[in-house]
Amino acid sequence: MNTRVFLSSLGAFLLLCVASRKSAAAEPQAHRFAAELIWGTNGGKPPGQDLKPVAPELQKFLGRVFKWSQYFRIERKEFPVTPARAAKVDMSKECRLEVTQLTADEFEIELFGKGILVVRKRQHIAPGELVVLGGDDKNDNAWFVVLTLAKPGERK
Amino acid sequence: MNTHPPAPEPAVPDRLLQIQAWIDGELPPSEALRVQTAVAGDPSAQTLAANLRALQHHVRGAEPILHVPETREFYFSRIARAIEQEERSRERLRTESAHRGMHLPYWLRWALPAAGLVAALAFFLRPPDNHPVPVSTIAAVPTMAGHEVDAIAPEMTTLTFYSARDAATVVWVSNADIL
Numbered sequence: 001m002n003t004r005v006f007l008s009s010l011g012a013f014l015l016l017c018v019a020s021r022k023s024a025a026a027e028p029q030a031h032r033f034a035a036e037l038i039w040g041t042n043g044g045k046p047p048g049q050d051l052k053p054v055a056p057e058l059q060k061f062l063g064r065v066f067k068w069s070q071y072f073r074i075e076r077k078e079f080p081v082t083p084a085r086a087a088k089v090d091m092s093k094e095c096r097l098e099v100t101q102l103t104a105d106e107f108e109i110e111l112f113g114k115g116i117l118v119v120r121k122r123q124h125i126a127p128g129e130l131v132v133l134g135g136d137d138k139n140d141n142a143w144f145v146v147l148t149l150a151k152p153g154e155r156k
Numbered sequence: 157m158n159t160h161p162p163a164p165e166p167a168v169p170d171r172l173l174q175i176q177a178w179i180d181g182e183l184p185p186s187e188a189l190r191v192q193t194a195v196a197g198d199p200s201a202q203t204l205a206a207n208l209r210a211l212q213h214h215v216r217g218a219e220p221i222l223h224v225p226e227t228r229e230f231y232f233s234r235i236a237r238a239i240e241q242e243e244r245s246r247e248r249l250r251t252e253s254a255h256r257g258m259h260l261p262y263w264l265r266w267a268l269p270a271a272g273l274v275a276a277l278a279f280f281l282r283p284p285d286n287h288p289v290p291v292s293t294i295a296a297v298p299t300m301a302g303h304e305v306d307a308i309a310p311e312m313t314t315l316t317f318y319s320a321r322d323a324a325t326v327v328w329v330s331n332a333d334i335l
Contacts (some may be wrong), residue, residue, distance in 0.1 A: 014277065039335070061322055095334040113334030119314060121305045121327055130324035135332040143335050 011088075030041035030080040031107075032150040033099060035090040037075040040142040058146065066134070066141055078150075081107065097145060109133070111145060127151040175201060179208045 038054055040062065045051055051072035053059060062071050079087045080090040086100035096112040101156075106124050111118045111133050119133060177183050178191040193200040258269070293321040305314050305327060 013274075055262060061324065065319075065326060078159055094335065111329075111334065113332055116309065118309075118332040118334060119305065119327060119329050121316075123325060126323065128323060129243065130322065132326045133329065134326065135329040135334065138331075145334075 009095045013073060014142050028115070030082045030106075031101065032078060032080050034076065034078045034089065034148045035089055035091060035097055036073055036144075037095055038062070038144040038146060039074055039137070040066060040070070040144060041072070042067075042069050042140070044070065045072060061130070062132075062144065065132075066142065071144070091145065095143075095145070097147070110146060125149045171201070172204065175205050176208055178214060179205060 012128070021094075026081055036054065036058075036081065038058075039051065051074060054071045054073050056084055063069060064073065075091045077089050079089050081087045081099050081101050084100045086098055088096045089099075091097055094114045098110040098112070100108040100110075105124045105126065106122065107121075109118075109121045109131060111124075121131070121133075123131070125131060126149075127149050128151050129149060132144055133147070134142055135142040135145050174183070174187075174191050175195060178188055178195070181188075183191060184222050195205050309331075311331050313330045315330075316326065318325045
């Protein structure tokens, strides 16, 4: 193989690498999120409401971090997020969540309560990672919004 | 009338030396053949050669064999010379191997930089990694790099921490009503 043939082959290979990189980067990658609105209490399940306990792993984590012993799921929703389209999810009549993708792995999370922006947070989120937003509620109870980015290929 | 006595014949010592050299095997082949021919035709030379051979035989047989004792310095100097020789051999081998390494085959002179270039490209053009640092490797202390929180209302405050063990970020908002 002479020098000219070698350099031509190398150049073609480099062009192929750059082209495949650009084509891969051009494809919008959707991230699948799951959000749960949770109520934490030490007083047991409230009567007259159809609340289900959260998953055992989440119950264990929240119970270890916070002072409440019981956590009930009010709502759970899954939604995709792409760079071109932010997700706006109503978790309840008064609670709304918006998730915007800023970069490949950076997201902006906005939580609204009764129409008021409660918190805006920007952070890198890895698949499987939890983002827990929480605050105190009446009668020494608490609310939580747990956001999870699904792992690639994961189905719930 | 001769006023000068005849000069002594110089051939005798030369002849003696030539025959002695011939007996000792010190003459070149052509000269040795010439002396051998001359001796064969001269009885006195034959007698002389026979006497020289007898003398050589007696000298060789009676020569005492002396064994010189090996001194301590000589013994250790032999060891030192052997070590030096070994070191020189190793140095020569190292130099030769380094010299061989400088002369790569023609195809390898191209293949090595090309392989390096491809490796660099593979590194820089790899697919985007959504999580370059595994969560499990992050230190157990709260890590808030890249986190940004805005608490909007003046009466609200936030407290944020990150648990590497649980791969979880917690933002606690005080005085917020969302239910």
